[in-house]
Amino acid sequence: MNEALLELEGVSAGYGRLPVIRGISFIMTEGERLAIIGPNGAGKTTLLRAVMGEIPLMRGCVRFEGEEIGTLPLPARVRRGIGYCPAGRRLFPELPVRDNLELGAHGEGRRERERRLEQVLAIFPRLHLLLARRAELLSGGEQQMVAIGRALMGGPRLLVLDEPSTGLAPRVVHELYAALAGLGAGRLAILIVEQNARAALRFAARGLLMSGGEITGAAEAKGAGVPHFETYLGLKREPACETPTRA
Amino acid sequence: MRRAGVASFSLSPFLQAGAAGTLAAVAAALALAANDYVAGLVFSTAVNVLLALGWNLIGGMAGAVSFGQVAFFGLGAYFTALLVVQAGLPLAPAILLAALGAGLAAWPLGLLMLRLSGIFFALGMLGLARVLALLANALDLTGGPMGMTVPAALSAAAPAFVAIGAALGAFLLILALLESRFGLRLRAVADDPASASAIGVAPSSTRTLAFVLAALFAGAAGGLYVAHVGYIDPASSFAGTIELQTVLMVLAGGIGTLWGPVVGGIVISLLSTFLWARFPTEEQIILGALIIALALRLPDGLLGGRKHPRFRPPLLRGAVEGVAGAAAHAASRGERAGAVLAAEGLSRRFGGLAAVTEVAFEVRAGEILAIIGPNGAGKTTLFNLLTAHLAPSAGTIRLNGAALARLPPPHRLARAGIARTFQTSRLFPSLTVWETLLLAALTRHRHWAEAEARAGAILAALDLVSVANQYPETLTPGQARLVEIGRALALEPAVLLLDEAMAGMNEAEIARLQRVLRELAAAGMAILAIEHVIAAIAPLAARILVLDQGRVLTSGPPETVLEDPRVIDAYLGPERLDVAA
Amino acid sequence: MGTLVSLLLLGLMWGGVYLLMAQGLNLIYGVMRVVNLAHGDLIVMGGLIAFSLFHHAGLSPLLALAPVFALLFVLGLLIAAGVLERIEEEGPRGELRTLFATFGLSYLLANTSFLIWGGQFQSIPFLQGALVLGPLTLPEGLAAASAAAFALALLLHLFLERTLTGKTIRAVAQSPLGAAASGIAVRWVRVFTFALGTALAGAAGALVICLVPFQSASGPDLTVQSFTLVALGGLGNMLGAWLAAELLGLIEVFAQYTLGPDAATAAFYLLFILFLIVRPQGLLGQAGRV
Known part of the structure; x- marks a missing residue:
C-alpha cells in the first residue's frame, strides 16, 4: 500500500451553524497531484480552509502523515509540513519580496534561509530581480510566484494552492503551471483548487469535481479527464466523468 | 436545530408595559413607605436606569457605542442649575426644560459626531464630555471649578417619584419605538448600515434620532441629580465614574435589549451602593474588573443572546397576487x-x-x-x-x-x-x-x-x-x-x-x-x-x-x-x- | 522673537515625547486591531513607577526607563494573554467586547494607581536647569526627555525594520492570514506586541512625568492625545506619525503659552473631533499597518 500523506474522512465544515461542505473523503499519497x-x-x-484549519471541522477528521491534525491551528499545520497559498495570495504588501520569502522560513537559521531562498529563486528566476521590491508593487503573476515561493520556504511535503490562476492572463497562468509542474521532483504533493479546469487538469494526475458542497465526480488519467465545457458548467446533465468517487 | 432561531415565547408589548408599570409602582411604594435612605437608593437606581436606557438606545440599539454619554448628563445638570438659579424656575419645570435643552443640543451635535465611525465616535464623545467639563470650569456663569449651590428638593421621596416616572416614561417610549417602523430601521442600521441603505433606510438620520432621545434621557437624569444633591460642579457632573457605571449597567443587563438596562441598572446600582459602603476606595477597581469579567464570561449580559420577533406576518389570506x-x-x-x-x-x-x-x-x-x-x-x-x-x-x-x-x-x-x-x-x-x-x-x-x-x-x-x-x-x-x-x-x-x-x-x-x-x-x-x-x-x-x-x-x-x-x-x-x- | 523661537523649539521637543506616546498605541492597533482605551492609564502607571523609583531609590528617570519598561512589559503580557486573547469575538458585535474590556481595564488601572499613589499631581524634578543657546534658553529636562524619546522611537523603528522578529510583527499586521500561512504563531506575536506597546507606553510615562505633573486620573486625556496623533499621522507611517507629533507638540506649547493648560487640553479634543469629521474614517482604516 502506498503511504497516505493526506487523508480526509467524512469532513463537514462551514460557517455559522450550517455546513457548506459535507462528507468529503479522499486520500492523497506522497508526491501526488x-x-x-x-x-x-x-x-x-x-x-481547503478546513484542511488547513482556518475553519473548524464540524465532522470527520483530517490526517497528515498518519497523524490527526484536525484540531491544530493553521500555523501548526504549516510547520508540520503543509505549505499553504490562500486565496488572494495574502502577501505582506509593504515588505520587500526577500522578506516575504524569508518569513516563510522564519523558524530556520540564517544559513538555511539563504539556502532555501536560492532553491526558490531557481524555480522562479524572475524573482531574482525583484527581491528588493515591495510586494504590493508586483504584478499579479509575480505576486502568485512569491506566495508559492513563501510556502516552499517552509520545506513542505504537501503544497495547498487556492485558485492560483485567479485574475491572471492566460500566458501568465501557463507560465505559473509550468513552474509548478517542475516542483519537488516527485516528492512534493500538491493539492490545488481551481476554476481554470483545463490548466488544473493538465497539471494534476487526478481531479475531483465538486458541486453543492460535495464531491460529485472524478477524473483519473492525466490530461484525459477534462470535462466538456458545457458539462462542467452544468448546461447539460450527464456524468462528468466515467469514474465515480470513492465513497 | 431549527428551533433555536424561532422565538419560543415573547411577551406582548402591553404585557411588557404592564410589567414595567408594576415595577415602577413597587419602587414608588418602597420610596414612600421606607426611610429616607431607602428612598434615596430608589431615587439613584431610577436615575441610573434612565441613564442606562439612554446609553443603550444609542450604544446598543443604534450600534453607536459612546464613551461620553455623560456629556448630556452634565449638560442637563447645568441647564437645570442655571434655570433654577438664574431664571428662578421651580425644580420640576427646570428639569423638564433642561432635558429638552440637552436633546435640542444633541441634534446638531449628533449630525456632526455621528459622521465619526466606530471607535472615533466613542472617543469623540469622550472628548466632547471633556470639552464641556473644561468649559464649565472656565465660565463665570457656571461658577467655574467651584460650581454652584442649587436649592434641592426637600424630601427624598418626591425626587424619587419623579425619577421613577421619568425612567418609566423612557422605557415606554423605547417600547413604542420598537413597535414602530423606526424600531425596525434602528435594528437594521445597527446590524449593517450598508445593507440598510441598500433598502432605502438612511443610517445617519435614524441614528441621529436615537442620539437625540438618548441625550434627552441623560439630560433628565442630570437634572434629577442636581435636584437631589443641591450642588453642582464640573468634576462631579461630567465624572467618568458615571460613564463607567452606565456602560456597566447596560453590559450587565444585556446590550441592545429592551429590559437589559432596567435589570442591569437595578443590579449594578445595588451592587455599587454596597461596594461603596464596604470598599469605598476599591469600588471602581471592582466595577472595572466586572466589565472585563463580563466581556470574558457573559458578553451578552444577563438577558442577552435571545431574540424575539417583534413583528409576525398576519394570516395570509387565500390567493396572494x-x-x-x-x-x-x-x-x-x-x-x-x-x-x-x-x-x-x-x-x-x-x-x-x-x-x-x-x-x-x-x-x-x-x-x-x-x-x-x-x-x-x-x-x-x-x-x-x-x-x-x-x-x-x-x-x-x-x-x-x-x-x-x-x-x-x-x-x-x-x-x-x-x-x-x-x-x-x-x-x-x-x-x-x-x-x-x-x-x-x-x-x-x-x-x-x-x-x-x-x-x-x-x-x-x-x-x-x-x-x-x-x-x-x-x-x-x-x-x-x-x-x-x-x-x-x-x-x-x-x-x-x-x-x-x-x-x-x-x-x-x-x-x-x-x-x-x-x-x-x-x-x-x-x-x-x-x-x-x-x-x-x-x-x-x-x-x-x-x-x-x-x-x-x-x-x-x-x-x-x-x-x-x-x-x-x-x-x-x-x-x-x-x-x- | 526670542520667545517665538523658544516656543517653536519647545514644541518640536514635545513632539518627541508625543511620538513615543503614540507609538505603543500604533503598534498595538496595527497588529491586534485592538483599540486600547487603557493606553493613557498605562502611561500614567509608567510615570508613577518612575516617580516612586526617583523618590525612594533616587533613580534618575532616564535610568528608570529600563525597570519601567520591564515591569510594564510583564503587565502587558498578563493583560494580553490573560484577557484580550481570551475574549470570544465571534457573534454579533463580538469586536465590541474587546473594546469594553479595555474600557473596564482603564478604570481598573487608574484606580489601582489611585490606591498606590493617591490622587495628587506628581512630578519628577529632573534636570531643572536651563540650556542657554545664544539668545535662547531651553529647559534641560525637556531636552533630555525629548532626546531619550527620539532615541527609543528610533530603536523601535530599527527593531521593526531590521530584525526578523520585527518583520514577523509587521507581517502579522499586514496580513494575519498570510503570516499564519507562513507558519508564524500569530497568537504569540499578538501577545508579544501588546506587551511591547505597553512597555513603550510606560517608558513614555516616565518621560512625561518629568515635564508635566500628572495624577492617577490623567489617563483618559493621554489616551485621547495618543489617538489624536495616531489619527492625524496615519498608522505605521513613521514620517507621518513624527510630523503629527511635532504638530501637536507645537499646538500644545503655543496653546499652553497663550491660553493656559485647560485650553490646551480642549484644543486637543476639538482638533481630534474636527479632523475626524473632515476625514470620518480616520486614517486608521486606510493604513492600518506597521
Missing part, C-alpha cells in the same frame, strides 16, 4:  | 420604451490597474441581461460602480434616461428604483425574514397594511412562509439568498441587480429562483444578473455580456455567446498551449 475543480460556490475554498 | 404583482407595480417605474438602466463608457482604475474599461450596455423593461466572466474579470467592480459603492473614473450610468449623480448615497439609489443583492449574503442578523421584508416594503409604502400585503405576497411567492419568523442564521444559504432577493423586490425597483445570486444554491432553489425571475421579467421588470453559474442564468437571459480582464469580450444571445471560442478560452484557459512561456 490532485486538482479540485468546480463552479463558484461549490465549496472548494471551504474545503 | 404572487410575485408578478410586485413586479407589475415596479414595472410602472421603468420606461417601457427605452432602456431602464444603461451604462456608457464605464471605466474604473485602481492606481495603475484598470479594473473595468469602457463597458457599455443597456437593460430594457422585461429583459434579463446576464453579465458573466471568469474570476477577476471585473464583475464585482462593475457591480460596485452600478450600486454607487465606487465612483467611476469615466463614463455615465443612466436610470430611465437620466444620468445618475456621481456618487449618490446608496439609500437614495434604492429609493430611486435600483435594488440590489450582495454577493455574500448580508441579511440583518437581528431581523426575522418577515421583519426584513416588511422593512423593505415600508420604504415604498407609508401605510402599514399595504406594506404588510406587499411583504406577504413576496413571502408567499418565494416559498418563504414556513421560515417567516426565523432569523438568518438558521436559513440555508439558498433560503438566505431568496430572502435577500425578496428584500430587493419589496422595494418595487425599476431594475433589479443580482450579484451572483445563484452561487451556493441547490437545484430546487435555483429552479424556484428561475421561475421567480421569469415571472418578474414577464411582468416588466428589468433585471441585470452578474453570474458565475452560467448554467443557471443562460436559459433565462435574453442577452449575455461577457467580461474578460475588465473589457466587454462579446455580447449577444446565449446560444451564440456560449459557442464563442474566446468565451470558452476565457473560462477554461486556452485549449492549445500555443503561447510562448
Whole structure:
C-alpha cells in the first residue's frame, strides 16, 4: 500500500451553524497531484480552509502523515509540513519580496534561509530581480510566484494552492503551471483548487469535481479527464466523468 | 436545530408595559413607605436606569457605542442649575426644560459626531464630555471649578417619584419605538448600515434620532441629580465614574435589549451602593474588573443572546397576487420604451490597474441581461460602480434616461428604483425574514397594511412562509439568498441587480429562483444578473455580456455567446498551449 | 522673537515625547486591531513607577526607563494573554467586547494607581536647569526627555525594520492570514506586541512625568492625545506619525503659552473631533499597518 500523506474522512465544515461542505473523503499519497475543480460556490475554498484549519471541522477528521491534525491551528499545520497559498495570495504588501520569502522560513537559521531562498529563486528566476521590491508593487503573476515561493520556504511535503490562476492572463497562468509542474521532483504533493479546469487538469494526475458542497465526480488519467465545457458548467446533465468517487 | 432561531415565547408589548408599570409602582411604594435612605437608593437606581436606557438606545440599539454619554448628563445638570438659579424656575419645570435643552443640543451635535465611525465616535464623545467639563470650569456663569449651590428638593421621596416616572416614561417610549417602523430601521442600521441603505433606510438620520432621545434621557437624569444633591460642579457632573457605571449597567443587563438596562441598572446600582459602603476606595477597581469579567464570561449580559420577533406576518389570506404583482407595480417605474438602466463608457482604475474599461450596455423593461466572466474579470467592480459603492473614473450610468449623480448615497439609489443583492449574503442578523421584508416594503409604502400585503405576497411567492419568523442564521444559504432577493423586490425597483445570486444554491432553489425571475421579467421588470453559474442564468437571459480582464469580450444571445471560442478560452484557459512561456 | 523661537523649539521637543506616546498605541492597533482605551492609564502607571523609583531609590528617570519598561512589559503580557486573547469575538458585535474590556481595564488601572499613589499631581524634578543657546534658553529636562524619546522611537523603528522578529510583527499586521500561512504563531506575536506597546507606553510615562505633573486620573486625556496623533499621522507611517507629533507638540506649547493648560487640553479634543469629521474614517482604516 502506498503511504497516505493526506487523508480526509467524512469532513463537514462551514460557517455559522450550517455546513457548506459535507462528507468529503479522499486520500492523497506522497508526491501526488490532485486538482479540485468546480463552479463558484461549490465549496472548494471551504474545503481547503478546513484542511488547513482556518475553519473548524464540524465532522470527520483530517490526517497528515498518519497523524490527526484536525484540531491544530493553521500555523501548526504549516510547520508540520503543509505549505499553504490562500486565496488572494495574502502577501505582506509593504515588505520587500526577500522578506516575504524569508518569513516563510522564519523558524530556520540564517544559513538555511539563504539556502532555501536560492532553491526558490531557481524555480522562479524572475524573482531574482525583484527581491528588493515591495510586494504590493508586483504584478499579479509575480505576486502568485512569491506566495508559492513563501510556502516552499517552509520545506513542505504537501503544497495547498487556492485558485492560483485567479485574475491572471492566460500566458501568465501557463507560465505559473509550468513552474509548478517542475516542483519537488516527485516528492512534493500538491493539492490545488481551481476554476481554470483545463490548466488544473493538465497539471494534476487526478481531479475531483465538486458541486453543492460535495464531491460529485472524478477524473483519473492525466490530461484525459477534462470535462466538456458545457458539462462542467452544468448546461447539460450527464456524468462528468466515467469514474465515480470513492465513497 | 431549527428551533433555536424561532422565538419560543415573547411577551406582548402591553404585557411588557404592564410589567414595567408594576415595577415602577413597587419602587414608588418602597420610596414612600421606607426611610429616607431607602428612598434615596430608589431615587439613584431610577436615575441610573434612565441613564442606562439612554446609553443603550444609542450604544446598543443604534450600534453607536459612546464613551461620553455623560456629556448630556452634565449638560442637563447645568441647564437645570442655571434655570433654577438664574431664571428662578421651580425644580420640576427646570428639569423638564433642561432635558429638552440637552436633546435640542444633541441634534446638531449628533449630525456632526455621528459622521465619526466606530471607535472615533466613542472617543469623540469622550472628548466632547471633556470639552464641556473644561468649559464649565472656565465660565463665570457656571461658577467655574467651584460650581454652584442649587436649592434641592426637600424630601427624598418626591425626587424619587419623579425619577421613577421619568425612567418609566423612557422605557415606554423605547417600547413604542420598537413597535414602530423606526424600531425596525434602528435594528437594521445597527446590524449593517450598508445593507440598510441598500433598502432605502438612511443610517445617519435614524441614528441621529436615537442620539437625540438618548441625550434627552441623560439630560433628565442630570437634572434629577442636581435636584437631589443641591450642588453642582464640573468634576462631579461630567465624572467618568458615571460613564463607567452606565456602560456597566447596560453590559450587565444585556446590550441592545429592551429590559437589559432596567435589570442591569437595578443590579449594578445595588451592587455599587454596597461596594461603596464596604470598599469605598476599591469600588471602581471592582466595577472595572466586572466589565472585563463580563466581556470574558457573559458578553451578552444577563438577558442577552435571545431574540424575539417583534413583528409576525398576519394570516395570509387565500390567493396572494404572487410575485408578478410586485413586479407589475415596479414595472410602472421603468420606461417601457427605452432602456431602464444603461451604462456608457464605464471605466474604473485602481492606481495603475484598470479594473473595468469602457463597458457599455443597456437593460430594457422585461429583459434579463446576464453579465458573466471568469474570476477577476471585473464583475464585482462593475457591480460596485452600478450600486454607487465606487465612483467611476469615466463614463455615465443612466436610470430611465437620466444620468445618475456621481456618487449618490446608496439609500437614495434604492429609493430611486435600483435594488440590489450582495454577493455574500448580508441579511440583518437581528431581523426575522418577515421583519426584513416588511422593512423593505415600508420604504415604498407609508401605510402599514399595504406594506404588510406587499411583504406577504413576496413571502408567499418565494416559498418563504414556513421560515417567516426565523432569523438568518438558521436559513440555508439558498433560503438566505431568496430572502435577500425578496428584500430587493419589496422595494418595487425599476431594475433589479443580482450579484451572483445563484452561487451556493441547490437545484430546487435555483429552479424556484428561475421561475421567480421569469415571472418578474414577464411582468416588466428589468433585471441585470452578474453570474458565475452560467448554467443557471443562460436559459433565462435574453442577452449575455461577457467580461474578460475588465473589457466587454462579446455580447449577444446565449446560444451564440456560449459557442464563442474566446468565451470558452476565457473560462477554461486556452485549449492549445500555443503561447510562448 | 526670542520667545517665538523658544516656543517653536519647545514644541518640536514635545513632539518627541508625543511620538513615543503614540507609538505603543500604533503598534498595538496595527497588529491586534485592538483599540486600547487603557493606553493613557498605562502611561500614567509608567510615570508613577518612575516617580516612586526617583523618590525612594533616587533613580534618575532616564535610568528608570529600563525597570519601567520591564515591569510594564510583564503587565502587558498578563493583560494580553490573560484577557484580550481570551475574549470570544465571534457573534454579533463580538469586536465590541474587546473594546469594553479595555474600557473596564482603564478604570481598573487608574484606580489601582489611585490606591498606590493617591490622587495628587506628581512630578519628577529632573534636570531643572536651563540650556542657554545664544539668545535662547531651553529647559534641560525637556531636552533630555525629548532626546531619550527620539532615541527609543528610533530603536523601535530599527527593531521593526531590521530584525526578523520585527518583520514577523509587521507581517502579522499586514496580513494575519498570510503570516499564519507562513507558519508564524500569530497568537504569540499578538501577545508579544501588546506587551511591547505597553512597555513603550510606560517608558513614555516616565518621560512625561518629568515635564508635566500628572495624577492617577490623567489617563483618559493621554489616551485621547495618543489617538489624536495616531489619527492625524496615519498608522505605521513613521514620517507621518513624527510630523503629527511635532504638530501637536507645537499646538500644545503655543496653546499652553497663550491660553493656559485647560485650553490646551480642549484644543486637543476639538482638533481630534474636527479632523475626524473632515476625514470620518480616520486614517486608521486606510493604513492600518506597521
